[in-house]
Amino acid sequence: MNTQLINNQWHAGQGPAFNSVNPSNGEVVWQGNGASPEQVSSAIEAARAAQIQWADMPIEQRITILENFVAQLKEHSEEFASIIARETGKPLWETRTEVGAMTGKVAIAIRAYNERTGTTENPMPGAKAFIRHKPHGVVAIFGPYNFPGHLPNGHIVPAILAGNTVVFKPSELTPHVAQFTLELWLKAGLPAGVINLVQGELETGKALASHQDIDGLFFTGSSNTGHLLHKQFAGHPGKILALEMGGNNPLVVKDVADVSAAVHDIIQSGFITSGQRCTCARRLFIEKSANGDAILEKLISATKNILVDDSFADDQPFMGAMISEKAALGMVAAQADLVKQGAEVLVELKQLKPGTGFVSPGIIDVTKIDEIADEEHFGPLIKVYRYTDFDSAIAEANNTSFGLSAGLLADSEDDYSHFLKRIRAGIVNWNRPITGASSAAPFGGIGASGNHRASAYYAADYCAYPVASVESEKVNLPQTLAPGLIIE
Numbered sequence: 001m002n003t004q005l006i007n008n009q010w011h012a013g014q015g016p017a018f019n020s021v022n023p024s025n026g027e028v029v030w031q032g033n034g035a036s037p038e039q040v041s042s043a044i045e046a047a048r049a050a051q052i053q054w055a056d057m058p059i060e061q062r063i064t065i066l067e068n069f070v071a072q073l074k075e076h077s078e079e080f081a082s083i084i085a086r087e088t089g090k091p092l093w094e095t096r097t098e099v100g101a102m103t104g105k106v107a108i109a110i111r112a113y114n115e116r117t118g119t120t121e122n123p124m125p126g127a128k129a130f131i132r133h134k135p136h137g138v139v140a141i142f143g144p145y146n147f148p149g150h151l152p153n154g155h156i157v158p159a160i161l162a163g164n165t166v167v168f169k170p171s172e173l174t175p176h177v178a179q180f181t182l183e184l185w186l187k188a189g190l191p192a193g194v195i196n197l198v199q200g201e202l203e204t205g206k207a208l209a210s211h212q213d214i215d216g217l218f219f220t221g222s223s224n225t226g227h228l229l230h231k232q233f234a235g236h237p238g239k240i241l242a243l244e245m246g247g248n249n250p251l252v253v254k255d256v257a258d259v260s261a262a263v264h265d266i267i268q269s270g271f272i273t274s275g276q277r278c279t280c281a282r283r284l285f286i287e288k289s290a291n292g293d294a295i296l297e298k299l300i301s302a303t304k305n306i307l308v309d310d311s312f313a314d315d316q317p318f319m320g321a322m323i324s325e326k327a328a329l330g331m332v333a334a335q336a337d338l339v340k341q342g343a344e345v346l347v348e349l350k351q352l353k354p355g356t357g358f359v360s361p362g363i364i365d366v367t368k369i370d371e372i373a374d375e376e377h378f379g380p381l382i383k384v385y386r387y388t389d390f391d392s393a394i395a396e397a398n399n400t401s402f403g404l405s406a407g408l409l410a411d412s413e414d415d416y417s418h419f420l421k422r423i424r425a426g427i428v429n430w431n432r433p434i435t436g437a438s439s440a441a442p443f444g445g446i447g448a449s450g451n452h453r454a455s456a457y458y459a460a461d462y463c464a465y466p467v468a469s470v471e472s473e474k475v476n477l478p479q480t481l482a483p484g485l486i487i488e
């Protein structure tokens with residue numbers, strides 16, 4: 001099977017074979033061979049050869065190709081949503097929103113390009129001052145499995161809009177989504193070499209990330225891999241590295257009159273996408289009070305009622321399968337480990353069907369654990385902390401090396417303003433779920449969640465570098481020369 005797109009030609013991979021499996025039923029949905037290091041080099045060469053011409057193309061023409069891609073996404077939206085659902089286990093309603101987010105990305109990226117990296121002209125005596133932005137050149141883009149269409153698209157669209165060319169390495173768990181994305185780009189009239197696709201497992205990723213001839217790398221994925229890449233890029237100040245990584249995100253609840261609304265926002269924060277969003281609430285701080293008890297009680301009963309089922313079920317579930325059985329069993333093991341440390345299970349997270357990624361959502365009270373590891377458990381398990389004092393809850397919420405998203409559910413605006421000033425995260429919400437970040441806002445975290453290169457609306461910033469110019473149509477001899485200069 002031809003799995004690698006190099007210079008707009010599909011090739012069979014020359015590396016190890018791998019496949020992708022529908023986590024809802026174990027069915028193989030894609031199989032092929034990964035790219036060899038030589039193929040990765042060829043993809044980079046193709047991107048390099050295409051780059052100047054692509055950047056030279058008037059921006060309107062680049063935009064036309066991006067808009068053609070949007071038209072392709074719209075035309076094939078149902079097919080695409082089904083492919084994402086089959087490969088990730090996510091419910092169809094959710095994969096439809098993923099395709100919708102991809103469709104909306106182009107207009108937002110154009111706005112961001114103009115606003116954040118456009119050209120500014122300032123008059124000055126005898127000359128003009130310009131600020132312009134230029135593409136870096138060839139960039140490698142690494143994507144995760146949880147949003148295999150939308151998140152790589154969030155790097156690819158602004159990168160090529162700015163005039164870069166791309167070598168894209170998707171998650172090895174979602175090769176079919178990547179292949180379909182590239183098929184749509186080809187239908188959109190993408191010139192050869194502008195986006196190249198290299199599929200494969202670790203070795204393909206390593207070959208691309210360590211290649212000397214890339215000018216930058218844009219990564220969305222786990223903190224472990226991001227940290228490895230950061231070390232690898234140390235000593236290469238000339239290369240741009242944008243890292244979007246995980247979180248150990250806190251959601252604090254304090255005095256909320258509408259208990260059902262609070263429970264809704266907690267569930268949307270903790271369990272959407274089966275807990276497989278980097279923005280998901282992992283730690284839930286609930287006051288030791290009658291209001292806190294009422295919220296926890298309702299959360300427990302609502303969690304037990306959450307429908308978990310196949311992506312294509314007629315009665316659409318809230319949660320589908322996790323990405324793999326391995327991931328599901330990893331969550332079961334994480335829960336068992338917390339219990340060993342003294343946690344109390346309030347709703348048990350269970351694997352629902354052997355051989356699949358289906359798990360039920362879980363809630364576990366970890367208040368009695370003194371020293372809990374600062375770990376992202378990437379699945380539907382909410383850890384509850386009961387607190388007596390708001391400031392100590394905020395201090396514990398900040399007691400993490402991560403800093404992606406955080407939220408407060410509270411009726412008092414004063415409480416929110418207190419929280420906002422103290423909490424450390426790149427996304428801070430009030431009385432809203434902490435998932436579902438907007439593409440029209442910066443998206444990124446501090447600490448171990450990123451390297452200060454926010455994505456989404458601010459992706460424009462890392463896709464181009466600023467160039468300052470002072471320009472005059474002629475060389476002019478100044479009327480007054482600097483002391484000590486005599487030009488006759």
Ligand SMILES: NC(=O)C1=CN([C@@H]2O[C@H](COP(=O)(O)OP(=O)(O)OC[C@H]3O[C@@H](n4cnc5c(N)ncnc54)[C@H](O)[C@@H]3O)[C@@H](O)[C@H]2O)C=CC1
Binds near residue numbers: 171
């Ligand atoms: N902050 C953000 O914007 C987001 C972060 N994430 C994070 O992503 C993680 C889930 O995604 P995964 O696919 O598991 O991430 P991952 O880190 O396993 O993989 C991401 C990409 O890196 C590649 N890769 C893995 N090891 C590599 C290495 N040593 N050298 C080069 N390439 C390598 C993979 O093949 C894949 O393409 C979670 O931790 C989640 O929090 C997910 C979505 C958004």
Ligand SMILES: O=C(O)CCC(=O)N[C@@H](CCC(=O)O)C(=O)O
Binds near residue numbers: 147154278438456
């Ligand atoms: O990148 C964007 O356009 C906006 C950010 C976004 O879509 N965030 C989603 C997904 C996060 C994840 O993959 O884990 C969200 O906040 O729910």
